Amino acid sequence: MEQQSGHNSARKETPASSSLIDSGIEDCDLRIEVFSICEAAVDQNGRLSVLGAFENLNVANFPCVLPQSTVAIRLRFWPAEIQQHSVKLVITNPDGRPITQILEAQGINPAASRERSQACNIILQLQNLPIHEAGEYSVDFYLNGQLEGRLPFCVFCDLH
Secondary structure (H helix, E strand, O other): OOOOOOOOOOEEEOOOOOEEEEOOOOOOEEEEEEEEEEEEEEEEEEEEEOOOOOOOOEEOOOOOOEEEEEEEEEEOOOOHOOOOEEEEEEEOOOOEEEEEEEEEEEEEOOOOOOOOEEEEEEEEOOOOOOOOOOEEEEEEEEEOOEEEEEEEEEEHHHHH
């Protein structure tokens, strides 16, 4: 994990609160802390555990179906962002066309705190993902209608 240094740790006085830390990071900066396609993930009281993260997938032949995989996302929200959010995932093939129904969730609401940022875990299980050809696929992550991240993964035919 990368540590940042050199931030001013003095407290910033604001009209709304005198207990905010001056981190050099603007409120409302969304931070994607984890964005992974994996075998499984679990949220246990706010702790995200990811099992078998991958970026390459070898299959025996095409077309095929990936019976189960999971997309795990951990987002950091700043005090000004404590509200309900909408999330959308689009999984695309090498030509950029969606290969499954668009996955959407409304009402993602991080725990309210006016004094510090909050993390929010999102786990989406994918069932029977159709894979028709080799190449680079992607998982596109939208928050409130805006593209926030694109996670590529490659599918190869294992000839061995």
